[in-house]
Amino acid sequence: MGALIAANDLVKAFPASRSLRDMMRGQRPVLRAVNGVSLEVAAGRALGIVGESGCGKTTTARLLLRLEEATSGSVLFEGQNVSALRGAALLPFRSRVQLVFQNPFDALNPRFTIRRSLAEPLRNFGVPPDQQEARIREAMGRVRLDPPEAYLDRHPHELSGGQLQRVVLARALVTHPRAIIADEPVSMLDVSVRAGVLNVLRRARDELQLAAIYISHDLALIRYVCEAVAVMYLGRIVESGPTAEVIAAPAHPYTRALVAAVPVPRVDQDRGDLPIRGGLPDQLNQPSGCAFRDRCPLAFARCAEEAPPLRAIAPGRHAACHLA
């Protein structure tokens, strides 16, 4: 299986604010928002990255998009290392890997018509003007905004949230990308219209054989749009595999807690205690060994001594736990 887009041991370290004690000791604490993340997505496949706020999922997306420079590690697109590309050399990558913005209400310039918003990326990537209208109409068709002329001359405030999010997706598709990365693509939308946008995303992925990466805190949503999932905790992937299998039989204790915490829209559901303790630790003072051991109901001596590496536990499945 050839990966269209891949990450290799990505690390992103930010200098953290220093306390007086750090300064006196001449120390400069570093926060590893992303700490050795590797992943790959083939054309026509979708990977979900799930985790709580602060787990590094959004930073991972920004690294993949080259919106942020990695401290170490590399991003491969169509087999080429794009980490070293600069300036104009990045343009083809930018047009082929597109970001779908989270908030449709501020992703579009309110003074632009929908047509102008969609023409902008085409102009940026040098698509000749006589081809632009056809490309715009094609993109509008992909996101099921039919007929296009009913929308193209309108302004964002004249459209509903669901329509706007489809326009945002059309703008991502108009450059004919090979991969799309969507950070919480429907979190700003009402429940009744989310389903429509998710269906449009799924169809576009299938029809165009896109590699898709979805970032979300919502495991139920990831299950709906992604056949594979990677669970992140404090900058690391702690578990990955086929979404249905990971949800049905989580191998990592953190995944187990995450799955148990998601409420389902049914009256009869498990309301037992969550298999997790406490809250997220301070990222600068993580425990020795496994970063999850403070909260883990199954932790034992080895977890304090040795950080479990992410290793294969079954075909297609990986987990970073001594017990997996």
Next chain:
Amino acid sequence: MDALLDVRDLAVHYRTAAGPVRAVDGASFTVPAAGIVGLVGESGCGKSTLGRALMGVLPRAASIAAGSAVFEGRDLVTLAPAERRKLLWRRLAFVPQTAMNALDPVQRLSAQMQEVLVERGGLSRAAAGTRAAALFAMVGLEAGRLRDWPHQFSGGMRQRASIALALALNPALLIADEPVTALDVIVQRQILDVMRDLQARLGLAMILVTHDVAVVAYACDRVVVMYAGRVVESGPVRAVLEAPLHPYTMGLMNAFPDLERAGGELVPIEGAPPSLLNPPGGCRFAARCPFAEARCAQDPALVEHAPDHQVACWRAPEAPALRPLASEAATWAR
């Protein structure tokens, strides 16, 4: 059983340059003396406005235009402001969406607790200290953290503290506006468990305003479904979620991704809610409803269709036959 709160035909209007926006337009429901009532609906359906109207914390441009809200025998709508203020904290308390709005960022939590307990509740300072520690314990916070400032707390801890604060004077009714929406899923579950546990231990009533049907299914005993400023369905959670009578409730259930249910397409509700500046006559959901008929141009009243289960839909008697249709995408496509 007598209701603790009986809301009848409540209307809340926002004054705008273009005319009144009818954010809540004739909402009726009751809240029993104990249990958690979920007030569910999409943005702009009026659920938050309704919660704020009951608390008397509406924004300046909004006012109650009609209706009544009888709480413990007194109508909150006509009650003199001074009388109403006496109810706040003691009988009726509020947990806002972002806990930072409930907590004063420049005061230690102990000082905020003291303020409510001593000045509002008339406790001595010593008694207030003991009570504050007990309240913190009730919501799962260490008493030692009372000395902290709000910024030292995580989002979940702040929400726990704002619930503790709301419960300080033993209210009979707690209104929580999207209390878990901004929280991560594990923290969300922990806060919902705190609310469920407190409800059971203290036997009080809670209104939980949310857009999330799964949160209602997890935490609530009853549910009130709102659409475009009106109540379209209400009743016990099991009855409403398992056998919805209103097509909007059916649609909401089918639009929701379910972690445990495999495969299948989610079914969107096409279209968008109507403008509340000039709402259409008749049933407000008719424009999006696949089952709308000519008679839906007339306003359906909220009626008791089954024991304790109210619905505002002409076709409610046919609901068992409509439910399987509502689960198919083709029904809603247009």
